[in-house]
Amino acid sequence: MNPIEARAALDSIDDVQRDLALKATYCPPWRHAAFGAVMALLVLGQGFGIAIMAPLFAVAMLSVVLLVADDRRRYGLFVNGYRKGRTLPVTLALLGAMLAAMFGEIHAREAGLTLGTKLGIAAIAFGVAVAASIAWSRIYRRELLKGTA
Template sequence: MNPMEARAALDGIDDAQRALALKATYCPPWRHVAFGTIMATLILGLGLGSPWQGLLLLGAMLAVVLLVADDRRRYGLFVNGYRKGATLPVTLALLGALLAAMFGEIHAREAGLSLATKFGIAGIAFVIAVAASVVWSRVYRRELLKGDA
């Protein structure tokens, strides 16, 4: 491969990344809300304990399957949030916040705190997850466009 062919191949990769970024420009608000709902459902299950925890886990996993299928239909692929790159700090911050919420729910369950407290913790997890989803999408798009967004 000569240098011109190599440059053309690299340009083709850049063009594919730009096309993906432009295709993923619009992530509907319901998609962020759905992600937040899944995360909050998983967190709430820890506070409620058995048998609710298992039922909420099954519901959340079904919702994940549906979201992945929708992403593949809409974008032609599913991008895992746990990836290298500019989105990693957003993912790690979300993971840390949700781990704190998990510990909060477990404490609420073990201490016999009210249902309102458990729903409050899950509500905070929902808000954090929705915000992280919005930020993650923006960072991912900016990364694909290499700052041209």
């Protein structure tokens, strides 16, 4: 491969990244809310016994399948949130926050706290997950566009 062919190959990679970033410009608000709902269901399930936890988990996993399918239809691919780069700190912070919320739900279950407490913890998890989804999307888009100078 000569230098001209190599430059053309690199330019085509930049074009693909730019196209993906522009497609990802608009992630509808419902998509962030759906991600938040999945996370909230996973968190909320920890506040109950297996009879309620299992169906909540099943609904959450079905929702993940539907979200992945929608992303593939809309963007042509699904980008896993666990990736290296500038989005990784957001992912790790979200993981830590969701684990803390799950431990809060487990404590609420073991201590016999009210349904309102459990729903409150899940609501906080929802808000944190939505905010993380928005932040992750913005960082990912900037990262893609930065690579296309």
